[in-house]
Amino acid sequence: MLRNITLSNGKTVEVECLSCALTSRMIEPEGGAIIETAFFHAHQDVAYPIKGLVILASRRHIKGMDELTEEERLDYIQLLANIRKAQREVLGIESVYYFYNEDTTHHFHTWMVPRYPWMESFGRSIESVRPVLLHARNERNNEKNRMEVMQAIKTLRRELNA
């Protein structure tokens, strides 16, 4: 199924799978990739201005965790842990929520959503994740937060590619 994606520069592109478009570098995520390996690609979706939020997507168009090859599995856990470490060490992020659903319209990708004090009012259960993301997108989409997000992308990239 083809989907229309509107880029941050206002251009619209038609893609089969957003994750494929990103990981193949057909489209560049705002702020750029945070880290790339032969099997994975990490970026931030700046539509949700949450400092240190990372989306880790596989390069291959697969849906299920069980479709990962041995090499991909090792790379995945290594990357998740390294990104988590960087979030803690250079951004001071104490807790992260991980979210990944297999029945996505894109392909295999894991959200790493840092927790901040303002999120407490949405609770700590799985049901809090969507309201938190929507609140960030609708209520916290200001210049200050966007600048922080862009800075955090750079900081993480520097740390992870050092």
Ligand SMILES: [Zn+2]
């Ligand atoms: Zn794909």
